[in-house]
Amino acid sequence: MPFASRLIAACRQVGNPIVAGIDPRFSMLPEPLRNAFPDTRAGRADAFRTFGLQLIDVLTGRVPAVKFQAAFYENQGPEGMSALRDTLVYARTRRLLVILDGKRNDIGSTAEGYAEAYLAAHEDDLNAANAPWPADALTINAYLGSDGVNPFVQAASRSGNGLFALVRTSNPSARDFQDLVADGKPLYRHVAEHLAHWAKPHCDGSGYSLLGAVVGATYPEQIAELRQAMPGVLFLIPGYGAQGGSARDVATAFDAHGLGAIVNSSRGLAFAHLRNDLRSPHDANWQRAVETAVTEMAADLAENTPAGHLRSA
Amino acid sequence: MPFASRLIAACRQVGNPIVAGIDPRFSMLPEPLRNAFPDTRAGRADAFRTFGLQLIDVLTGRVPAVKFQAAFYENQGPEGMSALRDTLVYARTRRLLVILDGKRNDIGSTAEGYAEAYLAAHEDDLNAANAPWPADALTINAYLGSDGVNPFVQAASRSGNGLFALVRTSNPSARDFQDLVADGKPLYRHVAEHLAHWAKPHCDGSGYSLLGAVVGATYPEQIAELRQAMPGVLFLIPGYGAQGGSARDVATAFDAHGLGAIVNSSRGLAFAHLRNDLRSPHDANWQRAVETAVTEMAADLAENTPAGHLRSA
Numbered sequence: 001m002p003f004a005s006r007l008i009a010a011c012r013q014v015g016n017p018i019v020a021g022i023d024p025r026f027s028m029l030p031e032p033l034r035n036a037f038p039d040t041r042a043g044r045a046d047a048f049r050t051f052g053l054q055l056i057d058v059l060t061g062r063v064p065a066v067k068f069q070a071a072f073y074e075n076q077g078p079e080g081m082s083a084l085r086d087t088l089v090y091a092r093t094r095r096l097l098v099i100l101d102g103k104r105n106d107i108g109s110t111a112e113g114y115a116e117a118y119l120a121a122h123e124d125d126l127n128a129a130n131a132p133w134p135a136d137a138l139t140i141n142a143y144l145g146s147d148g149v150n151p152f153v154q155a156a157s158r159s160g161n162g163l164f165a166l167v168r169t170s171n172p173s174a175r176d177f178q179d180l181v182a183d184g185k186p187l188y189r190h191v192a193e194h195l196a197h198w199a200k201p202h203c204d205g206s207g208y209s210l211l212g213a214v215v216g217a218t219y220p221e222q223i224a225e226l227r228q229a230m231p232g233v234l235f236l237i238p239g240y241g242a243q244g245g246s247a248r249d250v251a252t253a254f255d256a257h258g259l260g261a262i263v264n265s266s267r268g269l270a271f272a273h274l275r276n277d278l279r280s281p282h283d284a285n286w287q288r289a290v291e292t293a294v295t296e297m298a299a300d301l302a303e304n305t306p307a308g309h310l311r312s313a
Numbered sequence: 314m315p316f317a318s319r320l321i322a323a324c325r326q327v328g329n330p331i332v333a334g335i336d337p338r339f340s341m342l343p344e345p346l347r348n349a350f351p352d353t354r355a356g357r358a359d360a361f362r363t364f365g366l367q368l369i370d371v372l373t374g375r376v377p378a379v380k381f382q383a384a385f386y387e388n389q390g391p392e393g394m395s396a397l398r399d400t401l402v403y404a405r406t407r408r409l410l411v412i413l414d415g416k417r418n419d420i421g422s423t424a425e426g427y428a429e430a431y432l433a434a435h436e437d438d439l440n441a442a443n444a445p446w447p448a449d450a451l452t453i454n455a456y457l458g459s460d461g462v463n464p465f466v467q468a469a470s471r472s473g474n475g476l477f478a479l480v481r482t483s484n485p486s487a488r489d490f491q492d493l494v495a496d497g498k499p500l501y502r503h504v505a506e507h508l509a510h511w512a513k514p515h516c517d518g519s520g521y522s523l524l525g526a527v528v529g530a531t532y533p534e535q536i537a538e539l540r541q542a543m544p545g546v547l548f549l550i551p552g553y554g555a556q557g558g559s560a561r562d563v564a565t566a567f568d569a570h571g572l573g574a575i576v577n578s579s580r581g582l583a584f585a586h587l588r589n590d591l592r593s594p595h596d597a598n599w600q601r602a603v604e605t606a607v608t609e610m611a612a613d614l615a616e617n618t619p620a621g622h623l624r625s626a
Contacts, residue, residue, distance in 0.1 A: 023423065041445065071419060071426030077445030078398055082391040103418050105454055106384060107484045110336070113384030132354065132390030141418055143456045144482050145489030169457050171420045176458030180503055182493035187500060190493055 001123060003137060003162030004208035004234055008259055010064035010097050015311040016298040017258070019099060019236065020059050021266025022087070023069040024048040028271050030283035045079035048072070052087035055270055056094055058287045062294050065097035065136075067236075067264055081133075088133055093126050099236070100135035103166065107147040114138075115155030122159055137162035139214060139236070142191055149198055153211055157202060162210045162234075167192050167226060170216025170239030188222070189229060196230040203232045208260065212236055215253065217245025217263070224252035227260070235261040241268035241297070247304035258309035263301060269293050314436060316449060316475030317521035317547060321572055323377035323410050328624040329611040330571070332412060332549065333372050334579025335400070336382040337361040341584050343596035358392035361385070365400035368583055369407055371600045375607050378410035378449075380549075380577055398446055405447060406439050412549070413448035416479065420460040427451075428468030435472055450475035452527060452549070455504055462511060466524055470515060475523045475547075480505050480539060483529025483552030501535070502542060509543040516545045521573065525549055528566065530558025530576070537565035540573070548574040554581035554610070560617035571622035576614060582606050 001009065011017045026034065026044045029051055037047035059066060073084035091098050104114040121134030128134030137156075142149050142165045149165060156163050168178055168188040178188040185193075192213065199209035209232050215223055217239035227235070235253045239245040240263050253261035272278050272293035273286035280286070302308035314322065324330045339347065339357045342364055350360035372379060386397035404411050417427040434447030441447030450469075455462050455478045462478065469476050481491055481501040491501040498506075505526065512522035522545050528536055530552035540548070548566045552558040553576050566574035585591050585606035586599035593602070615621035 025422070041443070069423055069426075071417075071423045071430065074430040075426040075445065077430070078391055078395040080445070081394045085391055103454070104384075105416050105418075106382075107482070109338070110382055110384045113382075113388040117384065117387040117390070130354070132388065132393070141416070141454050141456055143454055143479060143490060144484060145486030145491070147484040147486040166456060169420070169461075171457055171460040173458030173460040176507060177456060177500065177503060178458070180493075180495035180500060182495040182500070187490065187493060187495070190490060194489060 030286035111151035343599035362396035424464035
């Protein structure tokens with residue numbers, strides 16, 4: 001099944017559009033994991049692997065997708081990248097969709113190199129022995145224009161996978177460049193319109209394309225504007241929770257059926273054990289805390305956005 | 314010695330401003346290397362390691378810096394990233410400056426994660442046991458604005474290393490976004506002016522900053538304009554040779570002393586054995602071909618740009 005249809009089917013199956021972000025930091029891991037591994041590069045990589053596998057066990061059947069933040073694995077060197085591979089592959093075998101957040105960007109054969117690294121595996125090739133890091137989708141940065149996007153689109157099309165290109169990010173200084181106005185429109189709008197154009201030939205039966213957009217949750221009026229400007233483009237929305245975006249802020253990202261957007265939360269889910277109201281002695285019930293946080297986020301999105309329709313579908 | 318001074322000293326020592334790009338592809342390796350390793354992910358990673366070490370032996374004392382293209386190592390999975398580490402560390406021990414071309418970009422702790430992965434090693438820590446990939450400089454993409462640049466700058470400042478942020482890239486579709494005109498200036502010029510502002514507090518005794526810029530060789534008039542707009546900013550110039558940029562095209566990137574810019578060539582040097590006039594039976598003399606190509610490029614730059622002054626300095 002092509003990427004957009006696969007993602008939509010997964011959202012319908014679990015009844016929510018949540019992406020659980022996995023951004024591991026050793027100091028924030030539950031105490032049993034911090035105690036089980038030495039605080040060395042190899043030890044931290046092993047801790048990330050074990051944490052990831054246990055987290056995925058909790059998330060399976062509860063969310064449609066997980067998003068790995070490449071930086072935190074690269075941070076532990078080749079050992080970290082090996083832990084990332086094992087965790088990615090495990091998520092695939094549990095039938096969670098995997099988004100690799102690497103914000104990669106380059107042109108020509110270099111872009112193809114990245115695409116082969118992260119997008120080479122077909123959906124049904126669960127162990128993906130020939131794909132270095134077998135993700136279902138990769139985030140990219142479109143600053144280099146079509147030369148920097150097309151090689152990724154071609155590769156994703158070949159393997160049935162997807163992409164999310166940065167359009168409007170959720171950080172305050174996004175305005176430094178993304179809000180500059182050219183020809184009467186901000187830069188992010190130019191990026192959006194190019195993206196919509198590149199995405200269109202790659203729409204599948206769901207009406208959505210393999211080429212999606214990253215649109216931050218912290219600018220609700222821009223989400224509404226961009227939803228209009230990019231029909232058929234899936235939105236990956238960071239910034240819910242920890243970065244200040246609420247369910248109401250992201251409501252306009254969805255179409256009337258509750259489709260067209262997925263909402264990421266990272267520390268709010270994976271590190272729910274750090275929340276005062278979900279703490280347990282020695283973090284013994286950290287997986288229970290994740291369950292509770294996912295349930296709450298799903299209820300919040302169901303109540304305050306069209307994603308509530310996913311439950312009745 | 315801080316990064317800019319270190320790079321300038323290295324250019325003066327060898328008498329040229331050449332960055333030898335290492336973008337390994339198995340099918341383009343010299344025949345003895347293709348024959349020595351199986352065409353599997355692990356085999357290719359081993360071939361890249363051996364090729365890199367042998368290439369560095371040729372480059373030592375002949376160029377000031379090497380640039381590794383991350384994509385081609387990521388392409389071989391964790392084994393590739395392990396080969397990259399070994400090759401980076403070897404280049405350090407041979408006193409070649411190492412630029413990692415990863416075009417990384419993100420905000421906050423994620424940007425810090427990338428910076429720690431690539432910029433953690435101090436100059437004199439040759440084996441850099443605690444730094445995953447111990448580069449002297451990393452390329453970054455500034456689309457996210459200051460939130461996406463500052464964490465890299467802070468980390469580079471702490472470890473005495475450097476950065477090169479994309480300003481104007483050398484590919485045709487760079488114009489899709491980089492040439493959009495806002496407030497009477499193209500986007501790349503806005504990026505350049507922000508960069509110059511961010512770079513200024515980090516100038517060292519050489520007059521240049523740890524924060525440099527990537528400016529493509531294929532737009533000579535823009536190189537001249539950007540040299541004016543970014544005093545104190547080192548230029549990393551891709552696009553010489555294979556992508557069509559000539560020595561004359563890049564001449565205006567240098568100051569009157571032949572400083573302020575470094576010029577990259579990748580396949581033109583590392584894969585010089587594929588040039589018709591430098592071929593040898595079974596690629597037996599591939600290292601000799603690299604030597605010749607480096608000598609020719611150095612002579613071309615010395616004759617047609619102010620970098621000729623590096624030789625008499």
